[in-house]
Amino acid sequence: MLYDAQQKTLFGIRNSQQGYLELINKKYNFQETIKILDKIDWDFKDFTTQYLTHTFHSYPARFIPQIPLTFIKLFTEEKETVLDPMCGCGTTLVEAFLNNRNSIGNDFNPLAALMSKVKTTLIDEGEFRYFNKKLGIMKRYLDLDYRRIDERINNLPNRKMSKIFNRVVISKLEAIRETLLEVKEEGHKDLFDFGRVALSSTIWSLVENGNGIDVDNLFLKKVKSMQNELKKMSKIVKNIPEVEVICGDARKLEVETNSVDLIVTSPPYVNALDYYRVHMYNMLWLGMDFDLFRKHEIGGHSHFIINRFRLLSEYLGDMLRSMIEMNRVLKKDKLCVIVVGNSSLEYELIESHKFFAEMGEKIGFKPINSIFRNIDKTRKYTSADIGKIDDEYILVLQKTDDTTVSADDDNFIAEVVREQMIRFREQIKKVQGTSIRGRKPTKERLLKNIDKISEAIQTIPEDIKIKR
């Protein structure tokens, strides 16, 4: 395949790292492939991770493309189907696309679904010519257009926005949005989506860097660089595989039973980051419903303030439902790969990958490997509650049996979460403060965690229920 030949250049691979490409581009039987996993240096130190459409938009806690790529190459054939049920900005989908595998991406975050779709949709030169002409006209009239500022501010999807961005910025962003709506009305849906990702990326830069940025030029520069990357991608992808992107809930996948050949995903961490908050302004500007996403987001932490351990039972319940769905849609004997790091809750370490491996065994998965990897220190992300994340685990599960339970079975979910929470409490009884991270809680404070976990165990049946 053509992409194999390009990988060395795109990844910036040096000769000493050439062995990785040789390993993943060979054919093995299943048992040999499982052994190859231990030969790979999963840190991928010095590899370029931003190339082609991966560069379109930043996304918190995305994984590096080399993780899905490795599993896609080693465990699937061309035209087989790869699923990421929490696909974020579509890293798995892009790698599947580049390697001629069909893919399905699912995410409840509408912005994530949009990015995933745009990153895997090729657009032809003629369409780009039309688009650039349209943007040229917009640019020419932009500076003459300030008289409409008040009208535009009144039309904003949410009035709070006028507190975040200044009048000129708002006016320019609105002019871009109006132009994109015209593009849609004129029948160019893919360009409309493409432009919305560029607009969202521009808004992201504004939120990160504050007002005062030359908005229209920033947007036009973004469009140009995205066009270049998409053009490069069109030259690489000769046979266009099928891609389906669903904006939906991982706990109730709209995917056919026994239809998927590989799952590679990275779920949210418990108590780490609320995607709905991170993307609130982007979503508001693009007219997306972030309230619905907020309600259904897994791992969010803006509730259960008094007893944070209730977040853990809720999270375990949500992840168990999602894993039941992963088992349902996966074909027998195929792999489900879950990438997740440790979290911290009230000074205690939460080893999510161990919880997931235990859950997996109850629903027809066999844990095959749990690979530890360091995250590039410059790329790690932080959160006030969980501190720095500098390592993660790649949990490799094989589907050995069809699950006999349904993701809706509240009694089963409550029972498994209860077992896990009781075991967790036993560990904390033995040793407390497993994740203090430089803070100095008193012994009494740490001992209170045992009572809090006991209280959280009592409320499991209500906490694991899906909020409607």
Ligand SMILES: C[S@@+](CC[C@H](N)C(=O)[O-])C[C@H]1O[C@@H](n2cnc3c(N)ncnc32)[C@H](O)[C@@H]1O
């Ligand atoms: C760690 S990120 C995934 C990043 C992804 N691997 C990438 O490379 O971009 C976790 C994702 O889970 C999504 N998510 C949270 N709750 C969800 C739910 N109920 N159903 C589907 N996706 C959900 C979030 O929107 C977020 O995109």
